[in-house]
Amino acid sequence: MTRTRTQDPAESLIRPGPAENTKLLIDGELVDASSGKTFATVDPSTGMPLGLAADAGPEDMDAAIAAARRAFDTTDWARDHVLRARCLRALRDRLQSHIEELREVTIAEAGAPAFFTTGPQLEGPVSDLGYFADLAESYQWETELGTARPMGILTRRALLREPVGVVGAVTPWNFPHQINLAKVGPALAAGNTVVLKPAPDTPWCAALVAKIAAEEAGFPAGVFNVVTSSDHALGAQLATDPRVDLVSFTGSTDTGRAVMAAASESLKKVFLELGGKSAFIVLDDLDAGALASACATAAFTVSTHAGQGCALTTRLLVPRARLEEAVTATADVMGGLAPGDPADPGTICGPLISERQRARVEEYLRLAVEEGGTVVCGGGRPAGKDEGFYIEPTLIAGLDNSSRTAREEIFGPVLVILPHDGDEDAVRIANDSPYGLSGAVWGEDPGRIDRVVRGVRTGTLSVNGGIWYSADVPFGGYKQSGIGREMGVSGFEEYLETKAVAYPA
Template identity: 70%
Template sequence: MDGRLVPGAGGAFETINPATEEVLGTAADASADDMDRAIAAARRAFDETRWAADHAFRARCLRQLREGLRRRADELRELTIQEVGAPRFLTFGAQLDAPVDDLAWFADLAEGYGWERDLGRAEPMGMPSHRRVVREAVGVVGAVTPWNFPHQINLAKLGPALAAGNTVVLKPAPDTPWCAAVLGEVIAEETDIPPGVVNVVTSSDHALGAQLTRDPRVDLVSFTGSTATGRDVMAGAAATLKRVFLELGGKSAFVVLDDADLRAACSYAAFAGITHAGQGCAITTRILVPRGRHDEAVEITAKALAKLGAGDPQDDRTICGPVISARQRERIEGYLELAAGEGGAFACGGGRPEGRDKGFWIEPTLITGLTNDSRAAREEIFGPVLVILPHDGDDDAVRIANDSPYGLSGAVHGGDVERARGVARRLRTGTVSVNGGVWYGADVPFGGYKQSGIGREMGVAGFEEYLETKAIAEGV
């Protein structure tokens, strides 16, 4: 905080390995006063330094941060596996390496962006004027992040916010404080980022996120998390009319068309749906299959899920690790009970895996026999739980996929690529994968329709979320 590594006024709180329930250690437990000081430091750094004006310096600092994180990649990889429960293979992608490397893209963008646009001369109301449009930083950004992909989400906010010239107060989830704390340590010790520009506030108190949202010294809040909490963030920000970016929940559909390779599509749906124990907002958890091949699709998907299983995240072969906490496991189990009560059946899974007495585990699960009106098919479960639903052709598949309060992501698999692309265009979602295409990347905007959020993260669109627009006219 303010360029220094300091203890929390609230003492310390434990962080736990979700695969073993082992206490890994403690993290600084910040208080409301600590958060107040962090916001004040960010405000001073923005108002009293040239951070916002020096694009080249900011780009250099972002590259320093990237290199500092890369030097500690082995340490961060082990930390992420242990604290997040992330499967090892994912740390070579979206859980660590990819977001670290993405910082270079934002550094390049800061240097090459068109910060000023000349509109030329005009004579509005007969008064000769030369007009320019200038883009500049919003100010102090409050970033509130979840536990499921901590490096990816922390850096997806820090990268563009810093590249744009803002200062940041980062409040990470209490479940994964070390991932954020190490980030703060690297910034303080291995970069030239000035004191106060980045302030990482770890705390067991969720109220500190609300404090950040309401504080009038904060100009923008960037929040990733549940839709319910997103509503609270939006309401809290309304008192000071600050801007908000919200990346919220999802219940994304994986649409299998009748000309698709059913085995390949359903096997891929199984893999995608339970990666990182299904703990991803954009993961496709509703599988829509042709009604005439429903039973065959259930068999293929169930066998694939059973083969994948739930395993030790340290193992290179593991796809589905533990869920983050006992509380999250209980929430998922509540949905499994609900699904059974709604008339659903488990083609595989439906409980805790045998032989795992320690850790927070749920078997990869496939629910059949429900309709899209059921709660298990409509609400975000955030676990390795898939619901399979029949459709009666392309139009019906689109109708079912769009019949959701969410619109974050989706997938379409079909033999005719043009047909599959046409179905993808009709889905009311922010991202869509066609036949296994990967949309993730620093240059790709990510966000949702409907109750999946407001605004975009990543890409030029995500960078511009952190900018204001100023018009300047000079008399000539």
């Protein structure tokens, strides 16, 4: 795919390359939307259309759900652990053989910086499919509880773990491969069938995976279905349809509430991975060099992928006595992280996904000033970048934790620096949030660090730069950051039911 930059919308034809597939995957077949409709997907680095994707309607989603229901109810997929492991390994291997095509599409459509595609934006989640394939074979599907005499009757008891059934997966645009595969991988490994509804902003990422799965991975018909659409209501259709047994949703907290309410009609299981406003806590026992390193890490983190990550640390909590030192150290780094073309290997901060998202971030930047904050660096669109949806990495000072800018999820390269008055105060500020998804702690004294780690109510924490992202590490949040865990054995078990069976001894 040639990422040609042009000012003329009339030239926005589909560009030749690996992402020309615009099909839906339903019941093992790559098909057009039944209406024949398509919708445009846009390159956020240029603002220009890349091409077209199949635009499914309710009838297509109905067909996908029916196929998934039929495959679960009438085939051995749920019971054949070896088959599931083989198909998942085949999908991993075939995706790896197409990795450069996938990388090109991910950079172009999601605006993901090229360096990030070697990790959690692409290569990491593809490799992680192998972990779930192994788990399908090694998991203890039956557990003996031994004998007992309930009500005087000698009885042998066992627990069986079984798949939930049909899983509806609704995913966002910011990490399309990581989130898509973190749902599809464990759900299929556990023996479920899946209908994936990806975000309208990144349909090609899902469509290319669907094409490879359909043509090269050997999945039985109906086991894995992918429905791209510009209509968000198709996600709600998964939540309300009684043939769907579980909805796995990643996105905003407000939408998560709507999904949960819709799913309540049929009392289906719900997994929700929602918003975050995570705190990066710097303790006062760091020397000048270590404090500068901590601030640089915070600046780098929130600027990566233009801050479009729910688990990114967007509040920097520093000792009040060292606030000026921390502001200077952070701004020195953020000011040098100029937004750039995501295809450039040196780019850290690429574009925001859309004009709509850039307008949202700009509104928060205006709000920060209205609330009394000071823009230390950044604060607007970068000079010389008239094309694309770019915003400069921005540091805001002068606010407290009650401000909307410090409390609400912005989803852009915006860091709010807040002073604290010691460890307990830092924990208090970190916890003074409706969210509890992630966080970081930097300090010298292990005992103090441990007390802070145990005090902060959040699902993941990094200590002095440690990395928690891995296939075997469960990810999820406290409070309004969600319900349940993704990845690891815990994430795998979200897709299972427990059946207790009693036999005469």
